Amino acid sequence: MSNNEKNTKFGSDRAPASSVASSVEVAKNEKDLGAMVAINIDGNDLKVPFGTTILDAAKKLNIKIPTLCHHEDLKVAGVCRVCVVEVEGQRTLQAACAYPITSPMSIKTYSQKVRKSRRHNLDLMLKHHVGECYSCFRNNNCELQTLAKEYGVDHYRFGHDTEPHHDIDRSSYSVVRDMNKCIQCRRCVRTCIDLQEVGVLEAVNRGPDLDIDTFASMPLGEVVCINCGQCINRCPTGALRANDPSDEIWAAIENPKKHVVIQTAPSPRAAIGECFGLPAGTSVTRELNTAMRRCGFDKVFDTNFTADLTIMEEATELLIRLKKALVDKEQVAFPQFTSCSPGWVKFLEHFYPEYTDCLSSCKSPQQMFGSIIKTWYAEKAGIDPKDIVTVALMPCSAKKFECNRPEMQDSGYKDVDYGLTSRELAQMIQETGLDLPNLPPSDFDDPIGEATGAGLIFGATGGVMEAALRTAVEIVTGIKTEKIFENLDIIPVRGFEGVKYMEIKVPAAGPVPPILSKALGGLKDFSFLKGATLKVAVAHGTANAKKVMEDIKAGGKFSECHFIEFMACPGGCLGGGGQPIPTSPEIRAARTQAIYAEEKTLYSRKSHENPAVDLIYKEFLKDGPCGHKSHKLLHTHYTKRGCKIV
Amino acid sequence: MSKTDKKLVIFSDIDVEKALKSALQKSRPDLINEVRDSGLKGRGGAGFPTAVKWNLAAAAQGDRKFVICNADEGEPGTFKDRLLLTDYADQLVAGMVLAGYAVGAKEGIIYLRAEYAYIRKDLEATLEKMRGKKLLGKKIAGKDNFEFDVHIHMGSGAYICGEETALIESLEGHRGEPRNRPPFPVTVGYLGCPTSVNNVETFITVLHIVEKGAKWFKSYGTEKSTGTKLFSVSGDCDKPGVYELPMGISIKKLLETVGGEDAKAVQVGGASGTCVPRKDFDRVIAYEDVSTGGSIIVFGPFRDMLEVAVNFMEFFCDESCGQCTPCRLGTETLLEGLDMLDEGKCSLKYLRELCSLGETMQVSSKCGLGQSAPNAFLSIVENFKSEIFDSRCTCR
Numbered sequence A: 001m002s003n004n005e006k007n008t009k010f011g012s013d014r015a016p017a018s019s020v021a022s023s024v025e026v027a028k029n030e031k032d033l034g035a036m037v038a039i040n041i042d043g044n045d046l047k048v049p050f051g052t053t054i055l056d057a058a059k060k061l062n063i064k065i066p067t068l069c070h071h072e073d074l075k076v077a078g079v080c081r082v083c084v085v086e087v088e089g090q091r092t093l094q095a096a097c098a099y100p101i102t103s104p105m106s107i108k109t110y111s112q113k114v115r116k117s118r119r120h121n122l123d124l125m126l127k128h129h130v131g132e133c134y135s136c137f138r139n140n141n142c143e144l145q146t147l148a149k150e151y152g153v154d155h156y157r158f159g160h161d162t163e164p165h166h167d168i169d170r171s172s173y174s175v176v177r178d179m180n181k182c183i184q185c186r187r188c189v190r191t192c193i194d195l196q197e198v199g200v201l202e203a204v205n206r207g208p209d210l211d212i213d214t215f216a217s218m219p220l221g222e223v224v225c226i227n228c229g230q231c232i233n234r235c236p237t238g239a240l241r242a243n244d245p246s247d248e249i250w251a252a253i254e255n256p257k258k259h260v261v262i263q264t265a266p267s268p269r270a271a272i273g274e275c276f277g278l279p280a281g282t283s284v285t286r287e288l289n290t291a292m293r294r295c296g297f298d299k300v301f302d303t304n305f306t307a308d309l310t311i312m313e314e315a316t317e318l319l320i321r322l323k324k325a326l327v328d329k330e331q332v333a334f335p336q337f338t339s340c341s342p343g344w345v346k347f348l349e350h351f352y353p354e355y356t357d358c359l360s361s362c363k364s365p366q367q368m369f370g371s372i373i374k375t376w377y378a379e380k381a382g383i384d385p386k387d388i389v390t391v392a393l394m395p396c397s398a399k400k401f402e403c404n405r406p407e408m409q410d411s412g413y414k415d416v417d418y419g420l421t422s423r424e425l426a427q428m429i430q431e432t433g434l435d436l437p438n439l440p441p442s443d444f445d446d447p448i449g450e451a452t453g454a455g456l457i458f459g460a461t462g463g464v465m466e467a468a469l470r471t472a473v474e475i476v477t478g479i480k481t482e483k484i485f486e487n488l489d490i491i492p493v494r495g496f497e498g499v500k501y502m503e504i505k506v507p508a509a510g511p512v513p514p515i516l517s518k519a520l521g522g523l524k525d526f527s528f529l530k531g532a533t534l535k536v537a538v539a540h541g542t543a544n545a546k547k548v549m550e551d552i553k554a555g556g557k558f559s560e561c562h563f564i565e566f567m568a569c570p571g572g573c574l575g576g577g578g579q580p581i582p583t584s585p586e587i588r589a590a591r592t593q594a595i596y597a598e599e600k601t602l603y604s605r606k607s608h609e610n611p612a613v614d615l616i617y618k619e620f621l622k623d624g625p626c627g628h629k630s631h632k633l634l635h636t637h638y639t640k641r642g643c644k645i646v
Numbered sequence B: 001m002s003k004t005d006k007k008l009v010i011f012s013d014i015d016v017e018k019a020l021k022s023a024l025q026k027s028r029p030d031l032i033n034e035v036r037d038s039g040l041k042g043r044g045g046a047g048f049p050t051a052v053k054w055n056l057a058a059a060a061q062g063d064r065k066f067v068i069c070n071a072d073e074g075e076p077g078t079f080k081d082r083l084l085l086t087d088y089a090d091q092l093v094a095g096m097v098l099a100g101y102a103v104g105a106k107e108g109i110i111y112l113r114a115e116y117a118y119i120r121k122d123l124e125a126t127l128e129k130m131r132g133k134k135l136l137g138k139k140i141a142g143k144d145n146f147e148f149d150v151h152i153h154m155g156s157g158a159y160i161c162g163e164e165t166a167l168i169e170s171l172e173g174h175r176g177e178p179r180n181r182p183p184f185p186v187t188v189g190y191l192g193c194p195t196s197v198n199n200v201e202t203f204i205t206v207l208h209i210v211e212k213g214a215k216w217f218k219s220y221g222t223e224k225s226t227g228t229k230l231f232s233v234s235g236d237c238d239k240p241g242v243y244e245l246p247m248g249i250s251i252k253k254l255l256e257t258v259g260g261e262d263a264k265a266v267q268v269g270g271a272s273g274t275c276v277p278r279k280d281f282d283r284v285i286a287y288e289d290v291s292t293g294g295s296i297i298v299f300g301p302f303r304d305m306l307e308v309a310v311n312f313m314e315f316f317c318d319e320s321c322g323q324c325t326p327c328r329l330g331t332e333t334l335l336e337g338l339d340m341l342d343e344g345k346c347s348l349k350y351l352r353e354l355c356s357l358g359e360t361m362q363v364s365s366k367c368g369l370g371q372s373a374p375n376a377f378l379s380i381v382e383n384f385k386s387e388i389f390d391s392r393c394t395c396r
């Protein structure tokens, strides 16, 4: 192994190596000499691959070792010391999460010494943990609370602060930081630095003064935080949470003058059941519709409708860019980047501001929805838009920031009033006592409840690309997409690979459909693309986005792409910062499964076949995709923020 | 700064250039074997056999390897490395060259304590001089395929950066925080490459051993703790300073040497060491009994042992990197306990709980700092309970 390769094990330059997992590589081939090590845990014999951590070895035996700083998605830290175990012959205990097994050993996971140490370490953490479980959103879903119960904490051995020692930081539209509840496990730090490569949070000071803080203790709302909320999903306590608008929403619901509509994104449906004890990957779309109505929402709409609309607009935008470049020989920015993930958008605005021209000017489905509700829908329903309150059920914390961007008022009002996360809606439903899993199913309201499978799969990484391709390929080639991609499944863009890449050769040229004729300046057909190779890519998680962006900067293969989908969250929206806690690769995979299964049941799986989309272009956005009106309502612009914050 | 007149090992005369050149005529295994036969254990405090460390680093896979001299000398009450860095720099560099030769490293780094910045200029001059004599750089001592050079990296004033993995983190530009082990630096160290970290005194001792033989070295010390050791002696004694004494010396004898016979207790090993009371002065200083990286602090009859404990605990609160729970909050809790004792408000039950917490810190902290932070507290409570508890407690 060359040194370069070896160094990449430490991740990015900024990732502290102390948080490197064990750099002892886990043996891959069990048959290799010395690949398997014989160990004994609590009297049970077992053989594990060389390099396996004690924690993973114990899992194989169904032996539970408590953890706090460990998280499957993150590099190992080994700092909380509640996972300590006794290794025979060693003077000190070892952190099970961080100790790689490289020689035969005998391990005790719950000896007196072990239990005493764990309890002491818990007692110490509770010393400065100021918070009351009743008033904490993590009540009953808190790793610290669970451990305190499991270890029989019945009093505070080393004292307990009652007065808060930190001001709560509410400066961000998306994330609230209450460091009084922080136990310094640094999962958020590792999330932000290693997983997302944003680098907003770091440990500062030493010893008992250690805090988790932003650069120069600036308010979170003023730093380069992209609002992805990934840190919230990985915090074991209630120290990090999303900015919860449910009180305002209840008030709007109670207000007879207000017409409260909720649009629901695809990902929450595949996950919210987890808050009601259902296994991950159980879709509750239609039960949820009933629950929201019973909560008092006047209309329940499907964001997938505007996802389909986004595809129409974004695919058109791409075709316009291609035509400008290839036919009109104009200078146009390529690749085109998707813009539906507000975390990603802010990431680009901060770290790659010189690339804002590459971002599709399309608003995200959430924001398109807002402006459509307060214009087209208001008109159709005969309601004064000032009396409409639009709520967006989203898997995402960044959506809260997005709806507060000053430019998002094209309807003449705030297009989307509140971004509500899956967790917060679950809380609202629980407050009503409704038994979500057992509610009678019901449908979305018309007309904005019409959606296709293409809109649905927006929730998974690669979904936007797949949806766009299903439409673009059909329009450009004039051939049904399913004739090119079996079952309409575009497999290369699916899955959890961090960066995905695909090339498609355009086999034929179809006529330009009437709806696009204006946008494409009267072009008759797509012969200018015949034989061309369309290059696309997909990246999820901003660490992967960074890789692609750096490659583009260096003129690598991604700079030759035409279209790239970026999602700020690992796994795409299904793994969004507003989704139920906990999260793990298995949970995200199960949610993805649920979405792809549900989409098979839908009447259509191509955005341009959505009759409601047809209708809106006929009735309202009469000059077609990327036309004048849609530019006003459905498109936006960006801010070159940069990352110098002081 | 004084030093003993007797020249045993480290202070014995040596012709550095000649010693280095003849040592480099040996094969690598022979060189390491000589060190192994001497029984030398690391002089930085942990006492890990030097030859074993070098062998592991030599055997580790890697195109690039490093030898690092730990000159962060931060343990309260040690100042022997300062003397070596000032007066014996050429021996240190020669020892590093030998280490580089033994493990197959081309690059050496001296991690120099921030407070020692004033020594840097002289050290650089020494390096330059040795480069001039072809004792550093390419083809050292005419050996065609051996090159080795050394550069200096300044620390930033954190005690924890003396811990070898935190030192490496600091070298890489990160917060100085210890890493998880295994893997140890000998396989995954600086920049992910095999790295041997050794104390200043260790390098110098090796040079003498290789020149004068393992047998000669072993004529000093005990069977398990061979050779001599430098001691930084401070506190309530007539003749504080740096002493070279054979390992296995009794505390009583040591006190006689330094003029501290009336001591009430001796802190062996600095803040992270143990506090030995008068009744135990027959104990010997050796890895198998009371071990030390060199710090000896003498407490005279009028010292308030509670104050001593507070002083050490404050040190650990300041210097804990704060990474792991038992050390970050345990140090603080023990310090609060000492304040309670001082005010006579610590019950016996709570004192027991604190001692039990101390044991937890010893076994569950991530690195040597937290593991040894309660040592002074525990030994003072054990040996001076009547002084610090019985005479103050008002709450029984």
Ligand SMILES: Cc1cc2nc3c(=O)[nH]c(=O)nc-3n(C[C@H](O)[C@H](O)[C@H](O)COP(=O)(O)O)c2cc1C
Residues within 6 Å of the ligand: B041, B042, B043, B044, B045, B046, B047, B048, B050, B070, B071, B072, B073, B074, B075, B159, B160, B161, B162, B163, B164, B165, B197, B198, B199, B200, B202, B367, B368, B369
């Ligand atoms: C908190 C802490 C501080 C340390 N400080 C030093 C130091 O200042 N100098 C030193 O040589 N070793 C120090 N050590 C020991 C080193 O980690 C390491 O064991 C030593 O440098 C190895 O060298 P040796 O084998 O030659 O002793 C420290 C260890 C700990 C846990």
Ligand code: SF4
Residues within 6 Å of the ligand: A129, A130, A131, A132, A133, A134, A136, A137, A138, A139, A140, A142, A143, A144, A145, A181, A237, A238, A239
């Ligand atoms: S973070 Fe956990 S332990 Fe703390 S108040 Fe909230 S629920 Fe309770």
Ligand code: SF4
Residues within 6 Å of the ligand: A175, A191, A192, A196, A198, A199, A200, A201, A224, A225, A226, A227, A228, A229, A230, A231, A232
């Ligand atoms: S929301 Fe995202 S960017 Fe902001 S601090 Fe959390 S992980 Fe970092």
Ligand code: SF4
Residues within 6 Å of the ligand: A181, A182, A183, A184, A185, A186, A187, A188, A189, A212, A234, A235, A236, A237, A239, A240
């Ligand atoms: S905010 Fe949460 S994740 Fe971050 S260190 Fe504190 S407890 Fe851990």
Ligand code: SF4
Residues within 6 Å of the ligand: B160, B177, B178, B319, B320, B321, B322, B323, B324, B325, B327, B328, B365, B366, B367, B368, B369, B370, B371
């Ligand atoms: S024991 Fe102390 S110094 Fe060592 S890692 Fe833990 S907090 Fe840091």
Ligand code: FES
Residues within 6 Å of the ligand: A066, A067, A068, A069, A070, A077, A078, A079, A080, A081, A082, A083, A084, A095, A096, A097, A098
């Ligand atoms: S879970 Fe292992 S140290 Fe925190």
